Amino acid sequence: MLNVNIKNIDLKLNTSAEVFSPQNVDKGTLSMLSVVEFKHDDKVLDLGCGYGIVGILSAKIVGAANVVMTDIDDKAVILARKNIVLNDVEEVKLYQSDGFKNINEKDFTLIISNPPYHVDFSVPKEFIEKGFNRLVIGGKMYMVTKRKDWYKNKLISIFGGVKITEIDGYYVFMVEKKTNAYSSKKKSK
Numbered sequence: 001m002l003n004v005n006i007k008n009i010d011l012k013l014n015t016s017a018e019v020f021s022p023q024n025v026d027k028g029t030l031s032m033l034s035v036v037e038f039k040h041d042d043k044v045l046d047l048g049c050g051y052g053i054v055g056i057l058s059a060k061i062v063g064a065a066n067v068v069m070t071d072i073d074d075k076a077v078i079l080a081r082k083n084i085v086l087n088d089v090e091e092v093k094l095y096q097s098d099g100f101k102n103i104n105e106k107d108f109t110l111i112i113s114n115p116p117y118h119v120d121f122s123v124p125k126e127f128i129e130k131g132f133n134r135l136v137i138g139g140k141m142y143m144v145t146k147r148k149d150w151y152k153n154k155l156i157s158i159f160g161g162v163k164i165t166e167i168d169g170y171y172v173f174m175v176e177k178k179t180n181a182y183s184s185k186k187k188s189k
Contacts, residue, residue, distance in 0.1 A: 013051055035165050035172050039062070055069035069092055070100075110142070125154065
């Protein structure tokens, strides 16, 4: 069990050796959360929620009914469900899903993700491309990785720009949706 305080909010989290970062909250996630700006009326998607730290913290800030969490891993989803109850945010919607496949919600104002980046780029590519379509105009996506160039280029190609903050060897990317079309499709020939 982890007891953590993030953004002056105390959280209790069950973890397991079978999920990402079981001994403590991942430094990349903490770096990302340090720059995420929440608004009281945000609709948040925790994409690849693991045991639930980002989604549960979001629920404490914006209200549980405004948060959707998802992960492909059944063990992560089981732990996230336990942690949702443990932290008294039962109105959070939690789905076991491969990316967006089992999620019908859209119109998110925030999508927050610490994607798997030690493998190929197929998962973050889908997160970025499909995430764009699930954001409202003015909605923001935050991602954190240890790799910079591929993410920078991909995010610019889809969103038209990116803000990058480097914290403790991690790159926190923030993009904002300004139009309903990918930026690369708007360029004239």
